[in-house]
Amino acid sequence: MNNQRSIIQAIKSAQAPDRMTTKIIAIDGPGGAGKSAFAEHLSHQLGSAPILHTDDFASRENPLNWWPRLLQQVLEPLSHNETARYQRYDWSTERLAEWHEIQPTEHLLLEGVSSSREAFRPYLAFSIWIETPRQERLRRGLERDGEAARPQWEEWMASEDEYVEREHPERKADLVINGAQAYDLSVFFDG
Template identity: 35%
Template sequence: MTAPAHVVELVASMAAERPAGLGATRLVCVDGPAGSGKTTLAAQLGALLPAQVVHMDDLYEGWTGMRAGVDRLVEWVLEPLAEGRPGRYRRYDWGLGKYAERHSVPLADFLVVEGCGSASLGTERFSPLVVWVEAPDDVRLERGLERDGAALEPAWREFMREEREHYAEHRTRERAHVRLDGTGNLVED
């Protein structure tokens, strides 16, 4: 999914209007179910703002690590930035099943965090702009299996179940400032 330029520009202007909740840094959380198009949108925002993009997939310890990944985001990245220090994290390598290289998250005007759980209730104190991206389950599953391979269908289905529970608990869609469909267009409720 590549969002239309006017949508990316709208989201970027909304981000610029948000209070800086991480010291002097404004936080943009691009959240929504797996396979909806979050990564592509985050890359577009990162280029336009400009901003570093942190991927939640780098913070999960594989398919069952969403909750712990959210905790790592807050502890390793958001809290240090809010205290005026750079954030740091180790990228989890899903293929090797262990942590890999370290990444620094410098103090900057904007930070974009994308991925399932990025806009959890635990991020609210950092005043994020919450962008919700959604697509039908069958489309998401097809995209995921095309990317990851058909052998991972059971893992995908379990992750989809886990994320539904997470989003119900955190009311992420309801708290979003802007909602996009899986093609990058605005969703009007």
């Protein structure tokens, strides 16, 4: 499954978990894999499906263990077809910021590192893993954040390695994508 039509068909035919009206599609992979760009294009293909970024919950100091807040504020309410309310983490001020609402909808894209973690799987309709070589991910990260961010990126990558080793999300994904191609989105989407 590597073309637009088959990806969209697979997502549309996926079933939301019991009694949920929202199909949550996880777009997981390590930092710099190409998740955000892929999510933007997938959102467009799904009629502007909303995107929830795990970076709205994670922080520099807590890149992976923020998940209980997303579970409580977003996934639990949506599982009961209720409006979800979450407080966005602001990376520049390093504190919680404004509140956002997510209405139950046909599709919600949950994009970010560990978005298909075990704790979230009961709420997911479909999961995508984006696999990208480590050096390419680091190159992309440093291109975006600058060379001074190298120690932070290396720390994050070590945490991500632990997550992947512990949970093996790539083995449980409905679709695995080559992230070296994820930036050449014409491979997956028209235009």
